[in-house]
Amino acid sequence: MRKILVLLTIILTFNFNIAQNTNNPLLADNEAKQEQWVDSVYNSMSVDEKIGQLFMVRAFSNQGLKHENIISQLIMNQHIGGIIYSTGGPVAQAKLNNRLQELSKTPLLIGMDAEWGLSMRLDSTFAFPWNMTLGAIKDNKIVEQVGYHIGEHCKRIGVHFNFAPVVDINTNPLNPIIGNRSFGEDKDNVTEKALAFMKGMQDAGVLANAKHFPGHGDTETDSHKTLPTISFDEKRIDSVELYPYRELIKHGLSSVMVAHLNVPALESRSGYPSSISEHIVTDILKDSLGFKGLIYTDALEMKGVSEFSEPGDIDLAAFLAGNDVLLISEDVPKAVEKIKEAYENEVITEERLAYSVKKILMAKYKVDLHDFKPIETENLVEDLNRISDQLLYETAIENAITVVKNKNSILPIRKLESKQVAYVKLGDDDSSPFFKELQKYTKVHEVSAENLDELITKLKSYNTVVVGFHRSNDHPWKDYKFTDTELVWLYEIARNNTVILDVFVKPYALIDIDTFENIEGLVVSYQNSKTAQEKSAQIIFGSVPAKGVLPVSIQDVYKFGDGITYNMLSNLSYSIPERVGMDSNRLSKIDSVAQYAVDKEMTPGIQLLVARKGKVIYNKNFGRHTYGENAEPVKFNDIYDVASLTKILATLPLLMEMEEKGVVSLDTKLSEILPDYANSNKANVTLKEMLSHYAKLKPWIPFYFATLDSTKHPSIKYYRKAPTEDFNIKVANELYLRKDYVDSMQVIIKDSELLNRLRYRYSDLPYYILKKYIEGHYNKSLSELVQDHFYKSLGANYTTYNPSSKFSNKNIVPSEDDKYYRYQIVQGYVHDMGAAMQGGVGGHAGVFSNANDVAKIMQMYLQKGYYGGKRYFKTETLDKFNTCYYCDNDNRRGIGFDKPQLGDSGPTCGCISMTSFGHSGFTGTYAWADPEEEIVYVFLANRTFPSSDTNTLLRENIRTEIQRLIYESIID
Structure with a gap:
């Protein structure tokens, strides 16, 4: 009797007209309309309906009709006020929720444990980081965004209360139930993170719930299995465990969950749970901390409480202690019966009942349940797995x-x-x-x-x-x-x-x-x-x-x-398009173009990569190494013969390095670096002229023609099937060229006629010439030089000449079924005949690589010679080589680099900046970089397989059409 009198005294001190309390976090923007709705609904309720509002029961969307019928009966007979959803799927839960809401006279308040998003309970929904992970983040704006996104997800699926954030200060590493759910051990850090999370979620229109009051951080037992004890004294609890609650309450915390704990310093009765402790709930949380939001019990089905033997007793005790919402009762009908009996016996007054029920109704109004609309299930799963969530x-x-x-x-x-x-x-x-x-x-x-x-x-x-x-x-x-x-x-x-x-x-x-x-x-x-x-x-x-x-x-x-x-270190990272101002949906249109090229047999397979602002945001493979269902699918670590990309991936960087060191200049003449050319018709050709393809050099010399016999097969005069001292240049499997023929090729180039007039004409010959010079200068092969100077430090470990010595054929994409020179499938050996006749190492062709490695080199160029913490070139060197010196003469080329077209047709989509640069390759390869949009685009293919005769890939502008789609995907 004494207990009842004390409780009534406390109740009478409450301010029952809570709508007038400006510190109430449950107030809606329109207070007058909210108060009118709350009073109207409350006054229309029977006592049973009022008591029913206190209960929030657990529901599952994956337990079938029998379970649904149980919940439906509780709605119709006990008039429960809310549901906390547990496991299931989003669409099933949404449909179940719509059916249950339709049954309820007063809209149901929906709650959920979604501490790191709906994935905590629902399959096929996005998982956000755990609290411990968020606790490691210094920028609390990110935590606020996480709270906001989780709030959006909750709202989309009809959840009004998220039982988050956990504000327990986890000072015990052995805590079996909190651990990763805590933001950490420091009260200030926990409070800052919880405030940010709460603000984000409540800004999204979903009410927050701080738990587990007064603090569950230092326990070594699981509250789902027993009653854990918090053994700190009152001073410690007040200064540490209660600290986050004080701050969150000041900033508009909507609700608190009282923990299932034994706290001897705050509750003198041994083994008496905090969730039903009047001192903890009313004296501390309500009176001392001044909290006026909703107070939830933890699940009342928790174990470890022996004092309440009859069903419903613990529910009554929890309500008498000052809780507003009774969560997951073991027996709702019995609990309703017990509370009604207490009401009829005036143990619970009408004012006390009104206090909690009106708060619940205020919360329902605040989350727009006064204007309830069913959950739209169309696109629900997509809306719960957004690209913006992945980005965050x-x-x-x-x-x-x-x-x-x-x-x-x-x-x-x-x-x-x-x-x-x-x-x-x-x-x-x-x-x-x-x-x-x-x-x-x-x-x-x-x-x-x-x-x-x-x-x-x-x-x-x-x-x-x-x-x-x-x-x-x-x-x-x-x-x-x-x-x-x-x-x-x-x-x-x-x-x-x-x-x-x-x-x-x-x-x-x-x-x-x-x-x-x-x-x-x-x-x-x-x-x-x-x-x-x-x-x-x-x-x-x-x-x-x-x-x-x-x-x-x-x-x-x-x-x-x-x-x-x-x-x-300014090397490539890997992300999603939205991270760098591009649209994933637009960019995905690339897929259909690439697949079309494969389906129409323009090329057996493709590697495709797009990077922007230093981040690879598209990297996909299409097709197979060759045609046929049993052919090897294209993989990321497969390497392609990149053909003329070799010019800018091997010869050009070595030459840029030499130019920067003063070994040569763009105005250096051939006669100055190769004395053999002093008396030739090319003596005065400068590096600038020939690398701009503006030196009247022949486009190509078919060196291999002269080494074929009358049947157009390799002549015994020049070839052997096995290596000997004089025939040691490996051209392909079981095909070795006479070693002196490489020198003959250089003589043929030196003595070749010039074109009859000066105009832009693409030529491979400068790269034969420069290979001879560079290798002579360093007394090393081009293959060794480019590895030592660039590829190794760039981490371009899939980039090499003569890949058969390093890689399995399973990872080398074949380039052609050669029926005119080598008479075999060319795989692991360079496709270009002139490069093959140089032992696979040409200045113009011979490099094999994958898209990721090519992108590294192009990104290094884009960053003006800097990559991975190392400076390879000065900015001015890149600018010097990436300049069109003969644009006025209708020549678009830079020094070694190709440049965008000057007219209607050319190597790009025509939608790209004039500062951009790149190159294409005969086998179907393409690499392009744009400094203005900070884009690198790599396309690797073997369109020459099985035959190089047709070039539908080029004719249908597949590579440049993809480039156009890339630029149309830019949204910033």
Whole structure:
């Protein structure tokens, strides 16, 4: 009786006219209309209907008609006020929700646990980062955007209350239920993140819920299975655990969930849950903190409470304690009966009932339930998986990944020419996105073994070892620890090698590592999602800056807030089109053009890449190596004969380097660099003239014609099937050219006639000439030079001359079924006959590559000679070579580079800036860079297979039509 009198005294002190309270977070913009609606609905209700509003029951959209009938009965008979949805699918839930709302006289208030988005409960919906991941982000605007996007998703599926954010300060690494759900261990960081999240979500029109009051951060037991104890004193709880609630309440927090906890410092009755503690709910949350929003219990079905043996007793106690919404009751009919009995016995007054029910109705009005509209199911799944969500997730992950240790500045990995990188996987989840992304930057081998000794032996060949620790990303409660065996392996790998350890789990996994002494680089990536793996690899190689900080401490070694930052190295990263102001839907039109080219047999296959602003935002493969269903599908690591792209990928960069060093100038004459030319008709031809194709040189000399016999097969005079001392230039399989014929080719070029008039005429001959000069100057082959000067340091490990010595034919796309010279399928050997007759190493042709590597070189050009932290050329050097010196003479060419057309027809779509540059290749290849729009476009094909006779690819403008679509995709 005494308890009832005390409660009534408290109740009488409430301000029942809550609509007039300006601190009420449930007030709508139009207070007068809200109050009118609330009063009208409340006054029309029976006592049973009023009591029913207090209950929010759990519903599943994947448990069939029997379950739906149970919920329907609760709506019709107990008049429940709300539903908290659990597992299922979005469309099924939306349809179920529409049916249940139609049954309810008063619209239902819909809640959901969507802490990291609807994916927490619903399949096929977008997953946002976990709180621990967000806690590592310094820019709280990103966290606010995450809250906003989650709010948009909730609103789209008809959810009005999201039981988020979790504001528990996680000071116990062994906490089994909070962990990744917490923003971290620091009260200020948790509060800042929670405020940002709350603001974003409530700005989207969905009401927030801070949980679990008064603080669930330091427990070692699961509240779903027992009653955990918080053992701190009242002073500590007030200064730490309650701190986020104070700040969120000041800024308009809509609701609070009271935890299922035993808090002896705040509730004297032993084992008495906080969710039904009058002191905790009323004295502290309502009176001391001044909270006037909705107060939810945690699930009343929770275990560990023995005092309430009869169904409905705990519900009544929770309401008497001051809660407004009774969440997930074990027996709603019994609970309604108990509360009604208390009402009829005046234990609960009409004023007390009105207080909570009117707050619930205020919330319903605020989320527009006074004007309820069914959920539209069309495009629902698409709306819950937007490109903008993916973009935000990517941004958040980039900002969260934390470099914790960076001994000797091992990160980001530089000087690729000196690195031999191995990857070792630990953990039991997928690591393929991480490994594949690492391989985009340099040659990385995955090394594994049955036993540790074997692994250590294999790793001796490498000077850098990346160890990735991968555990399931399905949900935050999955196992995150190293096994004892994995720890032993990690210690031994680190003792014997230079190691970068990257953990794709929460930072607490590091607690079990006894020493970090031998680990040079330490990265925490927080989650094992595909995006987290890809972005972490990009951070390791410096294409994305390191920004994150630890949200929790690790032993006494690394503290909250630790995090080493560094800037980008200006190498390519990988993202989505919207990240760089392009539209994915428009860009996807490229697919149909590329597929059309393949379907119409213009080329068996295609590699296609588009980058903008330093980010690869389109990279796809089409078709196969050859025609036929059993032919090898095109893969990202397949390499193509790039034909004349060799000119700008091999010869030109070496010449630019020599020009910059003063070895030659653009005005240097042939007679000055090659004395043999002093008495030739080409003596006074300058480098500028011949590389602009403005020197009256013949376009092409078919050198191989002269080496064929009367049957038009390779003559025995010039060829052998096996190598000998005099026949050692390998042209193709079982075909070796006489070694002195290379010199004969140079003589033929020197003595060739000039064209009869000066005009633009594309010619391969300058690159034969320059190859001779460059190799003579360095006393090394062009193949060696371009590797040592450029490809190795660029990480262009798929770019090479004569690929058969380095790659399997499974990864080399054949270029032609040659029936006029070599009489075999040309695969792994250069297609161009003149380059083949130089042992596969021509200045004009011979390079093989994939789209990703070609893009690296083009991006280096686009960045005026800078890439991956290294300057290859001065800006003025690039500008000098990317200049059209003879445009006034109807010659569009730069120095080595092709340029956009001057008239109606030419090498581009005609929609591109005049500062752009690139080249095309006979085999169907194309590479183009545009400094003004910061676009790199690479198209690799083998349109010459099986025969080079027809060029439908060129005739139908496939490459330039794709280029046009790229530019039409720009939206910024």
